[in-house]
Amino acid sequence: MLDPIDMLAEVIFAVLIVLTFTLWFGVVKLGADPGQPVSVETMNEFILTAFGATLAWGTIDGILYILLSVLQRGERHNIVTQIQAAETHQEAVDVIAGEFDHILEPITGEGQRQALYEDMLEHLRDSKPRPVGFQREDLAGALGSVLVAVLAVLPSFMPLVLLRQQPALAVRLSNVVSFIMLFIAGYQWGKYTGANPWKIGLLLFGAGALMVAIAVLFGG
Numbered sequence: 001m002l003d004p005i006d007m008l009a010e011v012i013f014a015v016l017i018v019l020t021f022t023l024w025f026g027v028v029k030l031g032a033d034p035g036q037p038v039s040v041e042t043m044n045e046f047i048l049t050a051f052g053a054t055l056a057w058g059t060i061d062g063i064l065y066i067l068l069s070v071l072q073r074g075e076r077h078n079i080v081t082q083i084q085a086a087e088t089h090q091e092a093v094d095v096i097a098g099e100f101d102h103i104l105e106p107i108t109g110e111g112q113r114q115a116l117y118e119d120m121l122e123h124l125r126d127s128k129p130r131p132v133g134f135q136r137e138d139l140a141g142a143l144g145s146v147l148v149a150v151l152a153v154l155p156s157f158m159p160l161v162l163l164r165q166q167p168a169l170a171v172r173l174s175n176v177v178s179f180i181m182l183f184i185a186g187y188q189w190g191k192y193t194g195a196n197p198w199k200i201g202l203l204l205f206g207a208g209a210l211m212v213a214i215a216v217l218f219g220g
Contacts, residue, residue, distance in 0.1 A: 019208065044164065061146075096120050159171075186205065
């Protein structure tokens with residue numbers, strides 16, 4: 001449903017949302033008056049609120065996935081239209097170059113790029129652009145965003161659900177699990193991109209802690 005980078009990004013954002021809630025709850029509810037116990041009803045309400053926010057995030061991101069997919073097809077459709085409407089051969093090549101030069105210049109020479117653009121032009125000159133409107137795969141990607149967001153936070157919610165009568169312990173364990181999830185996501189990101197997975201995992205771990213601290217500082 002999603003490519004690996006989109007999936008990992010979805011995991012990271014979903015876990016950060018949960019962390020923002022649990023850290024805020026630990027500071028405001030548990031830290032404000034340590035001697036005052038938190039009721040199971042309050043914990044249940046907190047769990048539902050945090051899970052609802054995660055589900056809402058996944059849904060919003062799914063909608064954005066659909067919109068961006070349509071916009072990207074529109075952009076590609078526009079490029080093909082410009083190429084086919086070009087009055088000269090060089091004008092058509094310039095359209096392609098305008099789209100790909102910034103990507104290919106660091107890794108290719110001028111002659112290589114020109115030969116590639118000529119091949120692309122030969123293929124695109126008579127090709128039929130894909131329809132721009134909503135496609136079935138857009139819905140699959142949107143549902144995938146929701147599914148990944150929910151599955152990514154289930155480990156973090158397990159301590160909250162199972163230890164509702166021990167709120168302080170439940171929140172601490174949930175935070176530990178969430179940071180472990182961030183490290184795992186960073187580790188997998190490093191493996192996928194060819195970077196050092198341990199460094200990326202620890203970097204994401206630290207960046208996640210910083211982002212959550214900022215969110216809590218400004219009211220979560």
